[in-house]
Amino acid sequence: xxxxxxxxxxxxxxxxxxxxxxxxxxxxxxxxxxxxxxxxxxxxxxxxxxxxxxxxxxxxxxxxxxxxxxxxxxxxxxxxxxxxxxxxxxxxxxxxxxxxxxxxxxxxxxxxxxxxxxxxxxxxxxxxxxxxxxxxxxxxxxxxxxxxxxxxxxxxxxxxxxxxxxxxxxxxxxxxxxxxxxxxxxxxxxxxxxxxxxxxxxxxxxxxxxxxxxxxxxxxxxxxxxxxxxxxxxxxxxxxxxxxxxxxxxxxxxxxxxxxxxxxxxxxxxxxxxxxxxxxxxxxxxxxxxxxxxxxxxxxxxxxxxxxxxxxxxxxxxxxxxxxxxxxxxxxxxxxxxxxxxxxxxxxxxxxxxxxxxxxxxxxxxxxxxxxxxxxxxxxxxxxxxxxxxxxxxxxxxxxxxxxxxxxxxxxxxxxxxxxxxxxxxxxxxxxxxxxxxxxxxxxxxxxxxxxxxxxxxxxxxxxxxxxxxxxxxxxxxxxxxxxxxxxxxxxxxxxxxxxxxxxxxxxxxxx
Ligand code: MSP
Numbered sequence: 001x002x003x004x005x006x007x008x009x010x011x012x013x014x015x016x017x018x019x020x021x022x023x024x025x026x027x028x029x030x031x032x033x034x035x036x037x038x039x040x041x042x043x044x045x046x047x048x049x050x051x052x053x054x055x056x057x058x059x060x061x062x063x064x065x066x067x068x069x070x071x072x073x074x075x076x077x078x079x080x081x082x083x084x085x086x087x088x089x090x091x092x093x094x095x096x097x098x099x100x101x102x103x104x105x106x107x108x109x110x111x112x113x114x115x116x117x118x119x120x121x122x123x124x125x126x127x128x129x130x131x132x133x134x135x136x137x138x139x140x141x142x143x144x145x146x147x148x149x150x151x152x153x154x155x156x157x158x159x160x161x162x163x164x165x166x167x168x169x170x171x172x173x174x175x176x177x178x179x180x181x182x183x184x185x186x187x188x189x190x191x192x193x194x195x196x197x198x199x200x201x202x203x204x205x206x207x208x209x210x211x212x213x214x215x216x217x218x219x220x221x222x223x224x225x226x227x228x229x230x231x232x233x234x235x236x237x238x239x240x241x242x243x244x245x246x247x248x249x250x251x252x253x254x255x256x257x258x259x260x261x262x263x264x265x266x267x268x269x270x271x272x273x274x275x276x277x278x279x280x281x282x283x284x285x286x287x288x289x290x291x292x293x294x295x296x297x298x299x300x301x302x303x304x305x306x307x308x309x310x311x312x313x314x315x316x317x318x319x320x321x322x323x324x325x326x327x328x329x330x331x332x333x334x335x336x337x338x339x340x341x342x343x344x345x346x347x348x349x350x351x352x353x354x355x356x357x358x359x360x361x362x363x364x365x366x367x368x369x370x371x372x373x374x375x376x377x378x379x380x381x382x383x384x385x386x387x388x389x390x391x392x393x394x395x396x397x398x399x400x401x402x403x404x405x406x407x408x409x410x411x412x413x414x415x416x417x418x419x420x421x422x423x424x425x426x427x428x429x430x431x432x433x434x435x436x437x438x439x440x441x442x443x444x445x446x447x448x449x450x451x452x453x454x455x456x457x458x459x460x461x462x463x464x465x466x467x468x469x470x471x472x473x474x475x476x477x478x479x480x481x482x483x484x485x486x487x488x489x490x491x492x493x494x495x496x497x498x499x500x501x502x503x504x505x506x507x508x509x510x511x512x
Contacts, residue, residue, distance in 0.1 A: 004042040006253045007032050010262060011050040011093060011233050014074040015059040018081050019298070020291055020306035020324075020336060025257050027321050028288065028330060028405065030087045032255065034460035035400050038484040044250045046237045047082065048093030049075050053131050053226030057212035067212045071096060081308055086317050086463050093237045095229055103236035104229050105217045108205075110277040111163065112217075122160040122204040125153045130261070131226045133204050149297065161206040161216060163228075168272035169200045175271065181284055183267050184403070185331040188260060188287045192267045203269060231270045235279070253282040255403075263287040286403055289333035306336055318462035319345055319506070325405035325461060342509045348413055349506040353454070356420050357469055360447045361502040367432045367440060370499040372474065375445035375491070376438040381425060382446045386490050388418050389453050393487045396457055405461070412457050419450045448473065449490060455479060456487040465505055474499040 009029045012022050026047055033045035051071040060070040075094060082089065093100060111117055125134035127142070129151040134142060142150060176182060176193055183189035206222035207213070213223030232240075234253055239246030258266050266285045274281050293304045311320050323341050326348070328334025364370060378386070392415040399408035431440040451473060459466035459479060470479040474497035486493060 001249050002042065004044045004250045005033075005036045006044045006046070006238065006250050006255075007036070008045075008234055008253055008256050009047040010258050011048040011095065011230055012078060013050050013053075013055065014071045014078075015056050017074060017077050018308055020293075020308055020311075021259065021298070022078070023081065023085060023308040023320070024291065024324050025259065025288065026082060026087055026089075027085060027324055028403075029257050030085075030089075031321070031325060031405060031460045032257075032400075032403070033088055034463065035484070038456070038460065038482070040483055040485075043090070044238065045089045046091050046093060046234070047087070047089045048091075048233060048237070049078060049095065050226070050230045050233075051075075051094055051096045052213040052223070052229050054207070054210050054212070055128050055131060055226075057210050058128070060212075068096060081312075084312050084317060085308070085321065091237045093233045095233060097236075100229075100233060100236040101214050102242075103240050104214050104224060104232045106241040107232050107235065107273065107277050108224060108228070109217055111273060114276050114278070116164045116167065116276045117161050117205065118164070120160060120162050120202075121158065122162075123157045124155070126156045127151045127153050135201060137198075148301070149299070156209070158208045159222075160204040160208070161219075161222060162202040163205045163273070163276070165200045165203040165269070165272055168275060169196055171275055172196050172200075172268065172272060175275075175281065182271075182281070183263070184284060184286045188263055188331070192263065195264065196268060200268070227265050227269065228273070231265065231273065234282075252280040254284065256282050256285045258285060258287055260287045260289060286331070288330050289328065291328070292333070292335045294337045295335055315341070315345070316464070318465045319349065322349065322409070322462055326409045327406070329406045330403050339511070342511050345506060346508050346511070350508045352413060352416050352420070353458075353465075354504060354506040356416055356423070357451060357472070357505055358502060359420075359423060360444070360451060361472055361499055363428050363432075364444055364448070364499050365502060367428070368444065370474070372448060372495075372498060373441040373444040375442045378442065378446070381422065382442065385419065385422055385446050385450060388415055389450060389490055390488060393453065393457065393484075397484075408457075409461065412454065415450075416454065419447065419454075422450075423447065452493075452495070453487045453490070456482055456484060468503070468505060472499065472502060473497070 007029050009025045012018065029045060029047065033043050036043045049071065056067050056070065060067040063070065079092060125139055127134055134153060142153060173193065173196055176189065183192055205225040205228045206216050207225060208222050211223060213226060214229055216222040216224055234256065235251065238250040256266055263285065271281045291298060293306055296302060296304060298305055308320070323344055326344060327340060364373070392411050395411040396408045399411065426443045428440055428443050431443065451469065455466045455470045467479050475495040476497045477495055
């Protein structure tokens with residue numbers, strides 16, 4: 001059985017409701033999953049929630065609930081949102097599930113057996129918001145932050161199990177050098193390498209001063225450190241430790257998508273745990289950037305947190321998906337603003353793609369009574385569209401391989417611009433008036449063929465609009481039955497059907 005393509009999102013804390021940052025990674029993962037399925041791959045796409053730890057315990061306490069009650073409530077906000085955003089995850093993992101507890105116990109035992117866990121005492125600082133132990137050097141970085149944005153930290157002194165992370169400095173560095181694709185983008189990779197070169201201290205992997213977590217096997221006074229627990233989710237969901245067949249068919253992950261703030265956990269601790277447990281390492285960890293909102297850092301205290309539910313209710317899932325992936329290169333930071341959003345909707349979606357689709361379909365209704373045209377001989381101007389279509393598909397493939405969503409979309413929109421121009425240049429209305437039926441049919445056919453290819457290319461990004469477009473083209477075969485390679489088969493595929501109803505794809509918005 002060929003290995004499945006395995007893509008993950010971080011699992012989200014349930015102390016807070018979903019915001020644009022959560023939606024961003026999950027949409028990105030969905031685009032990759034849909035694209036891979038179009039390529040013909042078997043895909044396993046995982047997301048879920050991180051439900052243990054001191055932060056969740058405290059949040060629950062503050063609202064007079066049990067942690068599990070809080071989790072049960074908030075998890076629905078995530079699950080419902082993924083439904084609204086067209087997310088096609090194959091599993092949803094919650095770290096409070098029995099299957100996960102079992103997996104965490106098992107990997108803990110394996111690492112212990114390897115001799116990489118010992119009992120000691122942790123004395124130092126802890127950042128509860130990020131559930132992170134703070135080293136002396138990091139403490140200085142923390143203290144240099146303005147107080148308003150600095151995560152609160154607390155002094156901790158308690159018995160703790162440690163993981164011998166210091167033993168993995170050399171193996172990790174060797175691995176990074178041997179696998180330059182392991183951490184992306186390159187500037188983030190360099191940061192991680194510098195961090196590891198600076199020396200690794202053993203990592204505290206258990207706590208005793210609260211109880212909301214998975215007990216350490218054999219010493220239930222301790223609960224396992226929430227990041228040790230959380231990272232293991234990627235194994236749990238693919239059958240670890242019991243279902244070896246499933247595990248081998250899916251693990252290792254092809255790509256872990258994470259925000260830049262949690263790269264260290266995924267690119268340093270996680271591979272070290274896996275090495276210790278004797279398990280294969282993920283192929284790639286890709287760290288994306290952060291959104292600001294209207295030029296400001298997003299924060300609860302500023303009250304500017306973008307609620308994805310509201311954006312979807314106002315604009316629909318596809319517009320939100322498109323904007324997030326078009327506006328900011330994956331890996332860099334960017335800004336979410338209403339002006340930018342409406343600018344892209346009006347310019348690229350309504351006037352660009354929407355207008356092209358309604359123009360073309362309208363002409364076929366008018367001049368052909370909805371019947372799909374068949375072509376005569378192609379002229380140079382038609383051949384140019386064909387060549388540009390193929391060129392575009394290849395650019396999109398390249399961009400998707402390097403997880404450059406914005407590049408893929410901008411190539412597709414260059415093509416849309418070219419096809420719009422082709423309509424102006426060939427002026428089908430003049431051909432219709434002159435009764436030049438053969439030429440008219442050829443031009444309309446070139447246009448239908450172009451839209452067919454655009455539908456396939458935009459499907460991973462805007463599944464709903466792509467399906468609508470495809471449906472309006474009247475093809476009997478479904479878009480979901482197509483392969484990405486069909487976007488390269490210009491003129492080779494005979495799709496049957498006829499155009500019935502023409503509806504507008506995207507509304508225009510008032511820019512105020
Ligand atoms: N529970 C951990 C992840 C464990 S994975 C084994 C966690 N959860 S989280 O709920 O805080 O999710 C954070 C994710 O949202 C991170 O990937 C983070 O980078 C992302 N974002 C939080 N704010 C963001 C923005 N303003 N912009 C983009 N992404 C942001 O961390």
